[in-house]
Amino acid sequence: xxxxxITGCSSGFGLETARYFLEREWKVVATMRTPRQDVLPASxxxxxxxxxxxxxxxxxxxxxASGPIDVLxxxxxxxxLNALEGVSMDTAREVFETNTLGTIAMxxxxxxxxxxxxxxxxxxxxxxxxxxxxxxxxxxxxxxxAVNAFTESLALELEQFGVxxxxxxPGRSPSTSFGANARTRMKDGFPEPYAAMGQGIFAAVQDSxxxxxxxxxxxxxxxxxxxxxxxxxRIPAGADAVxxxxxxxxxx
Numbered sequence: 001x002x003x004x005x006i007t008g009c010s011s012g013f014g015l016e017t018a019r020y021f022l023e024r025e026w027k028v029v030a031t032m033r034t035p036r037q038d039v040l041p042a043s044x045x046x047x048x049x050x051x052x053x054x055x056x057x058x059x060x061x062x063x064x065a066s067g068p069i070d071v072l073x074x075x076x077x078x079x080x081l082n083a084l085e086g087v088s089m090d091t092a093r094e095v096f097e098t099n100t101l102g103t104i105a106m107x108x109x110x111x112x113x114x115x116x117x118x119x120x121x122x123x124x125x126x127x128x129x130x131x132x133x134x135x136x137x138x139x140x141x142x143x144x145x146a147v148n149a150f151t152e153s154l155a156l157e158l159e160q161f162g163v164x165x166x167x168x169x170p171g172r173s174p175s176t177s178f179g180a181n182a183r184t185r186m187k188d189g190f191p192e193p194y195a196a197m198g199q200g201i202f203a204a205v206q207d208s209x210x211x212x213x214x215x216x217x218x219x220x221x222x223x224x225x226x227x228x229x230x231x232x233x234r235i236p237a238g239a240d241a242v243x244x245x246x247x248x249x250x251x252x
Contacts, residue, residue, distance in 0.1 A: 001045070003027040003069045004226065005062075007053055007106060008076030012176035013125060015039055016215035017073060017222050022046060024223070029066045031076075051076075053102030063109045068117075071226045072110045074103040074147075075125040081202060082186055083194040084138050092139050099143035104150060111158075118162040123225045124151045125218065128171045128241035131248045136194070136201050152233060166225035167234045171213035171241030213238020 004021050008014035009030035018030040022043055030040060031051035040046055051062040053076050077099045080091060107122055114120030126144040129137055148167060155165040190198030221237035236245040 001025065001027055002071065003029065003067070004071040004073060005029040005031065005066050005069045005110075006073040006075055007031050007051060007102075009048070010034070010036060010039065012173070013170060013215050013218040014073075014075040017075065017219040018046075020216075020219035020223055029062075029069065031062055053106055054097045056105065059105055059109050068113060069110065070119070071121045071123065072106060073123045073125065073222055073226070074106050075222075076102060077125070077144075080140050080186075081136050081198075082139075083136055083191050083198065086186070086188065086191045086194065087139050095139050096143050096146075099140075100146045100150075103147050107154070111163075114163045115158075115161045120163045121226050122151075122154075122158075122163070122165045123168060123222050124165070125168045125170065125222065126151075128169045128213075128236060128238070128244045131169065131236075131241070132244040134201065136190075136198060148234075155233065164229065166231060168218060168221045168225055169234060169236045169241055169245070170218045170221075171211075171236070171238035171244065173213040173215065173218075173238065175212075175214060211239040211243060213241055217241075 004026055006014050006018050006028065009018045010032040018028050018040055021028050022040065022045060025045070027045045030046065030048050032048070033050065033052050035048045035050050037048055040048065049062055049065050050058065052058040078095055080087060080095050103124055110120070110122070124147050126147050129141045130145045130148050133141060151165050151167050158165055217238040221235045224231050225235055234245070236242045
């Protein structure tokens with residue numbers, strides 16, 4: 001029985017992905033900053049452990065507690081939606097520490113066991129905003145685009161060890177907590193010159209009347225990345241992400 005470690009499992013994509021793997025009889029290590037046993041069905045194949053991907057000691061403890069794993073899913077992330085002028089450097093660093101450096105740190109932590117066994121899969125969950133840029137998401141997009149580039153380069157150096165690295169790019173998902181998550185980093189709102197644009201973009205992010213991504217879409221894409229050696233490097237997840245990927249490919 002294989003084991004997957006998934007970061008950011010308290011809600012949204014991570015929670016659904018953990019549930020998806022459990023249902024397919026995998027051992028699941030579901031990590032979150034504040035562990036909650038009630039968010040997933042009780043199972044002898046489930047362990048819920050604490051992990052802060054921005055804390056080196058927390059990463060070491062989580063990896064040690066997890067034991068050997070076959071797949072790492074880097075899903076933990078935070079959002080920010082604002083004009084660049086409205087984002088403090090402290091907030092920008094917080095976003096990159098979690099979304100970018102947290103992914104790099106977790107990947108680095110599992111590589112020795114993957115390399116020694118000459119097997120393993122790393123799945124990095126980023127975003128379709130890296131395919132079709134949107135205004136007021138420059139910091140968030142930058143943090144995710146960096147992971148895309150990191151992943152594609154890393155895949156080349158790990159291929160010799162039989163270790164696969166893949167990207168899953170979800171689209172807009174109003175059913176998740178991204179909007180509320182991003183709002184916590186908007187203490188002073190949008191700068192006045194960007195206020196009208198900001199309100200329109202924020203409403204669009206929450207709109208579920210057009211094509212969107214559901215947590216199940218992301219879980220299915222992660223499963224494909226983890227289990228299908230023939231899967232492509234970039235796997236869009238959700239109807240809107242698939243459309244964005246097709247548009248980008250056509251424009252090229």
